[in-house]
Amino acid sequence: MNDQWYDADAGPLVRPYALTGGRTKPGPHGVRFDLIALVVVEPGAADAARESLLGPEHRALLGLCRSETQSVAELAADADLPVGVVRVLLGDLLEAGHVRVSGPVPPARLPDERILREVIAGLRAL
Numbered sequence: 237m238n239d240q241w242y243d244a245d246a247g248p249l250v251r252p253y254a255l256t257g258g259r260t261k262p263g264p265h266g267v268r269f270d271l272i273a274l275v276v277v278e279p280g281a282a283d284a285a286r287e288s289l290l291g292p293e294h295r296a297l298l299g300l301c302r303s304e305t306q307s308v309a310e311l312a313a314d315a316d317l318p319v320g321v322v323r324v325l326l327g328d329l330l331e332a333g334h335v336r337v338s339g340p341v342p343p344a345r346l347p348d349e350r351i352l353r354e355v356i357a358g359l360r361a362l
Contacts (some may be wrong), residue, residue: 239333243274248314249304255317255325257292260327262323262324262325262328262330264325267321267330268323269308269322269323269326269339270308270339270340271307271308271309272304272308272309272340273300273307273308273337273338273339273340274305274337274338275297275305275306275307275308275311275326275335275337276301276305276335276337277298277301277302277334277335278333278334278335278336283302283309284295289354290328290329290332290334293310293315293317293321293325294325294328294329294334297311297313297315297322297325297329298334298335300314300315301308308322308323308326308337311326315333318330319344336342339358
């Protein structure tokens with residue numbers, strides 16, 4: 237039996253459920269993060285995060301968002317974590333007040349195409 241917990245080529249292996257404590261949904265409210273939802277670090281979150289009991293993955297996500305606003309998909313790619321794990325971790329950060337997440341605008345709230353064409357025509361007339 238091979239007792240190694242890692243693959244020589246891939247490095248240490250940690251199962252996604254170990255990073256989320258076995259949870260598959262973010263927060264007690266089951267918040268759903270769209271892939272293109274934008275994540276912003278709240279002011280003072282970095283100091284509070286150092287003092288709290290956040291894990292290294294939580295702090296890594298905060299670090300990635302600190303320099304610029306990032307989407308959930310970008311965070312997953314940059315942190316090299318599955319999107320499902322990032323969603324659970326973001327739920328923790330959102331509940332703790334460390335981040336703010338703004339979802340995409342629903343199609344029903346987008347401006348009508350006719351209005352956009354009129355704006356473009358008006359700008360061209362200038």
